[in-house]
Amino acid sequence: MEKDKNVLEIPYGTRDFLPSEAASKRAIETKLAELFAEWGYDEVVTPTIEYLDNLTLGSSRSSEAHLFKLFDKDNRTLALRHEMTTPIARLVSSRLQEYPLPMKLSYISSVFRYEQTQMGRQCEFHQAGVELMGSTSPFADAEIIALAIQGLLRAGLTDFQICLGQVEFISGIMEQYHLAADVKEKLKLAMEQRDLVALGNTVDALDLPATAKSVLKKLPVLSGGEDMIKKAYDLALNEQSRRALDNLCEIYRLLKAYGVEQYVRFDLGIIRDFSYYTGMVFEAYTPGLGFPLCGGGRYDHLLADFGNACPATGFASGIERILLALERQGIERPMRARDIYLAYAAGKEAAAIAKAETLRREGKTVELSLASQTQSEAETAQLAKGYRELVYLA
Secondary structure (H helix, E strand, O other), rough: OOOHHHHHOOOOOOOOHHHHHHHHHHHHHHHHHHHHHOOOOEOOOOOOOHHHHHHHHHHHHHHHOOOOOEEEEOOOOOOOOOOOOHHHHHHHHHHOOOOOOEEEEEEEEEEEEEOOOEOOEOOOEEEEEEEOOOOOOHHHHHHHHHHHHHHHHOOOOOOOOOEEEHHHHHHHHHHHOOOOHHHHHHHHHHHHHOHHHHHHHHHHHOOOOHHHHHHHHHHHHHHEEEEHHHHHHHHHHOHHHHHHHHHHHHHHHHHHHHOOOEEEEEEEEOOOOOOOOEEEEEEEEEEOOOOOOOOOEEEOOHHHHHOOOOOOOOEEEHHHHHHHHHHHHHOOOOOOOOOOOOOOOOOOHHHHHHHHHHHOOOOOEEEEEEOOHHHHHHHHHHHOOOOOOEEEOO
């Protein structure tokens, strides 16, 4: 009996997409693929399975606990990819070294990460994103953020906010107070988890002046517009943090040129993965969801782990999260058009086939009945299947 039950189940953290859900997912992926191509990004596809050593190289080592692992016939450890940036870094370093820089690549793929499932978070999920390699310019970072914004707009969302930070600002603040490595790690974890209590307890235990403790406690809540950035300069006592703020100001100036600044606010408490990112970082949030729709940033060291030092920046959007946001906000999800249901009376099979082919060449979506029907039966089928129009050959 247990065996029969398992036949109908799917693995933990995975899901089925029913026809309407799959159609919406595909429609968004198509919109994003077209957008990426319009901006000059070439699509790449990497294997679902990679060698574990490649996925956990250098700064990616901390992710190993979340990987699904398996073995090949030579007993080498493999893993399902948990994100797309590392596989693309491996691809670029091994197969695209002669490709002209800057290199602009895009992807739409499923990724796998073992963790506690909850709303908007599965063990298997789908991402669309881009990687821009070969440029250290703020112009490249601004393009990545502008493209992420356009992607959300193209998917149908309008009410969202990009929260923009800079990990070097936080690093510089910690350096100016000469914090030990283990203290930095505790503060980083508390900031990633937005745990103000844990951060406050860690700071209180430090042998620092009261003014220094006050600055450290402010880090997670430094958010706002350009006025907040001006105040942040007063907290930055070293060149590292000041350069980081200069970088954000230049990126924001360029985002104004793109005309998307209304979607952007600064949030210096966003650090994402400290060991992975090296400059600007960002996440997109929308009302009703407690997790980001997309995120990314600058990662200038990852390709060096594969022996091909090259600066890079990029982002990934979660397809399921975009779908959930559309649903929560009552926005009609994009669907492939269901134009015509074509039915016919007995003896009209050949004419119906010819008619269907003509309509399809005109760009219409046409479902052809598989058997003759009365007009009443055809009308019932058309409505049940959700087609806008009935063509009936009598």
